[in-house]
Amino acid sequence: MLISSICLSFMSAIAKILSNHLPIIEIVFFRNFIGIILILMTFFKSPLNQSGGKPLLLFFRATVGLIAMLSFFYNIANITLADAVIYSRMSPIFTAIFALWFLREKIGIKGWFAIFIGFVGMLMVMQPNGLIFEKAHIFGLLNAVCAALAFTSIRELRSYYDTRTIVLSFMGIGTIVPIISMFLSAYYQSDFFSFMMGEFIMPNLSDWIYIFAMGLTASLGQVYMTKAYGVTRAGIVGATGYSVIVFSLIIGLILGDALPNILGFIGILAIISGGILIAREKN
Numbered sequence: 001m002l003i004s005s006i007c008l009s010f011m012s013a014i015a016k017i018l019s020n021h022l023p024i025i026e027i028v029f030f031r032n033f034i035g036i037i038l039i040l041m042t043f044f045k046s047p048l049n050q051s052g053g054k055p056l057l058l059f060f061r062a063t064v065g066l067i068a069m070l071s072f073f074y075n076i077a078n079i080t081l082a083d084a085v086i087y088s089r090m091s092p093i094f095t096a097i098f099a100l101w102f103l104r105e106k107i108g109i110k111g112w113f114a115i116f117i118g119f120v121g122m123l124m125v126m127q128p129n130g131l132i133f134e135k136a137h138i139f140g141l142l143n144a145v146c147a148a149l150a151f152t153s154i155r156e157l158r159s160y161y162d163t164r165t166i167v168l169s170f171m172g173i174g175t176i177v178p179i180i181s182m183f184l185s186a187y188y189q190s191d192f193f194s195f196m197m198g199e200f201i202m203p204n205l206s207d208w209i210y211i212f213a214m215g216l217t218a219s220l221g222q223v224y225m226t227k228a229y230g231v232t233r234a235g236i237v238g239a240t241g242y243s244v245i246v247f248s249l250i251i252g253l254i255l256g257d258a259l260p261n262i263l264g265f266i267g268i269l270a271i272i273s274g275g276i277l278i279a280r281e282k283n
Contacts, residue, residue: 007221009247012076014214019077021207023198025178028073032174034215039168050162061153062173064146071143074195079136081252085245086125087140092278093118094148118274124267242272
């Protein structure tokens with residue numbers, strides 16, 4: 001899981017570097033297009049084995065997953081790398097709540113305490129001015145909530161579809177929508193939805209190297225995460241996964257990000273603690 005965290009940290013850092021040259025929507029396109037190619041290659045080795053029957057839920061998972069990814073990449077481009085990753089790591093807290101509502105999974109006293117700690121930590125990281133939230137805060141919450149909805153739906157979809165089908169549907173939407181968006185950007189612009197707008201820019205040689213590295217590190221991160229869940233307890237894997245925050249903080253500093261203030265550090269620790277407690281509660 002540590003290898004997975006390192007790979008995902010480098011993937012986020014590469015996306016941040018690319019955002020200086022390319023539109024966010026184009027980076028999302030390449031991230032998903034490379035993923036599609038890698039998944040399709042596995043079909044030659046192992047054909048799909050599934051029953052199907054939940055197309056609307058599959059589409060829902062793909063849609064909310066894309067919104068989560070777009071929000072994540074927006075924050076990567078506009079705030080520190082560590083803060084962007086921290087928002088994404090709040091998703092287990094929301095996943096526990098959605099699992100209670102939709103899947104009727106029970107939450108114990110420790111689980112509710114973990115959720116409370118997580119929300120307090122979230123406010124410490126955000127540090128809003130009264131009730132005024134910055135755009136990065138909104139997209140950070142959108143990232144966490146939509147990722148949680150995606151994770152919750154996956155629990156149901158795994159009974160009907162091959163994991164590769166679930167991922168492929170998400171990446172398919174994540175490839176088609178950016179293509180449409182880049183085409184429309186030549187005729188329409190929106191300030192609020194600027195993260196979804198941007199005309200295609202032909203990458204230069206160094207950009208192509210970064211794009212390939214982004215796809216490779218993202219894929220390796222997913223592979224090693226899957227292996228980790230297969231060889232040890234989910235609670236341990238989930239807790240170890242929070243090491244991605246530490247790696248992202250270090251890499252972010254190398255890229256020139258500023259350190260969080262004291263309140264932000266306390267919030268980070270609270271979110272990590274809440275996430276670990278949730279992981280142990282679900283173990």
